[in-house]
Structure formats: structure tokens, C-alpha cells
Amino acid sequence: xxxxxxxxxxxxxxxxxxxxxxxxxxxxxxxxxxxxxxxxxxxxxxxxxxxxxxxxxxxxxxxxxxxxxxxxxxxxxxxxxxxxxxxxxxxxxxxxxxxxxxxxxxxxxxxxxxxxxxxxxxxxxxxxxxxxxxx
Numbered sequence: 079x080x081x082x083x084x085x086x087x088x089x090x091x092x093x094x095x096x097x098x099x100x101x102x103x104x105x106x107x108x109x110x111x112x113x114x115x116x117x118x119x120x121x122x123x124x125x126x127x128x129x130x131x132x133x134x135x136x137x138x139x140x141x142x143x144x145x146x147x148x149x150x151x152x153x154x155x156x157x158x159x160x161x162x163x164x165x166x167x168x169x170x171x172x173x174x175x176x177x178x179x180x181x182x183x184x185x186x187x188x189x190x191x192x193x194x195x196x197x198x199x200x201x202x203x204x205x206x207x208x209x210x211x212x213x
Contacts, residue, residue, distance in 0.1 A: 095153070095204040101192045102151025105163065109143025116140050127173045142166040150196060153205020155212075160197040167193060 115122070116136055124136040142162035149159035167190035175183035201207035 091203045094199065094202045097192060098153060098156070098196055098202065098205070099151045101189065101196070102147045102149075105143050105147035105189060106151070109140060109145075109147055112136060113140045113144045125174060127169055138162070139166060150193075153201040153207050156201035156205060156207055157197055160193045163193045164190060164197065 112124075115124075122133045122136055124132040124139070126132050126135045128135070130138075143166065146159040146162045149155050150163070167186045171183040171186035171190060175186060201212075
């Protein structure tokens with residue numbers, strides 16, 4: 079099969095949109111509970127892996143895991159939305175779980191790898207970025 083054939087292109091774009099939506103919605107399942115925790119108010123108990131305070135750390139995690147993951151699933155502002163998620167997953171894998179066994183950091187590393195691919199490729203043909211002429 080030629081790499082530039084129409085069937086390959088359609089298959090690639092379809093599987094790529096599945097990757098983008100899957101990673102976006104998958105991370106949203108982690109971000110939504112954090113968003114609810116932030117909106118509840120009261121005392122914030124959250125890890126502070128980079129020393130900016132628990133509330134600021136939670137707010138940054140919510141921004142990345144809730145808002146940016148939704149943008150990636152939609153294919154809107156895709157490359158920009160991956161940057162906070164790449165940083166968040168790198169911190170999770172190498173700082174929060176840095177001394178843990180591989181199994182504890184595996185999920186963060188898999189998300190990190192996926193977000194690096196999305197950053198490199200962009201939103202793809204099946205995205206809102208493409209629809210509005212940005213992709």
C-alpha cells in the first residue's frame with residue numbers, strides 16, 4: 079500500500095481523531111473531579127509538586143486536565159492546548175511519581191507520549207481547527 083494513497087489517508091485521519099478524542103475525554107475524567115473540588119471551596123488539599131501552593135497547583139491541573147483536554151477532544155486550539163497537558167503529565171511522571179515503580183507512572187507517560195504526538199501533528203483534518211481554517 080502506498081503511504082500517500084487515499085485509503086491510507088482516510089484511515090490515518092479517522093484513527094488520529096480517535097486518538098485525539100480518546101486522550102481528550104480520557105483526561106477529562108481526571109480533570110472534572112478536580113474542577114468540582116476547586117469549585118466546592120473550603121480547604122484545598124492537593125499535592126504541591128512544584129512549590130506554588132496547593133490551590134495554585136490544583137487550579138493549573140484543572141486548567142490542563144479539564145479545559146485543555148476538552149479543547150483537544152474538539153480539535154480546537156489543539157497545539158496550544160497540548161502544552162499545559164505535556165507539562166502536567168511530565169510533572170506527574172517525573173516529579174510526583176519520580177521515585178515510584180514504572181507501573182505508577184505508566185499512565186502519565188502514556189498520556190505524555192500521546193500529547194507529544196498531537197503537538198507534533200496538530201489537530202488533523204477532522205477538527206474544529208480545520209473547520210474554522212486554523213488547522
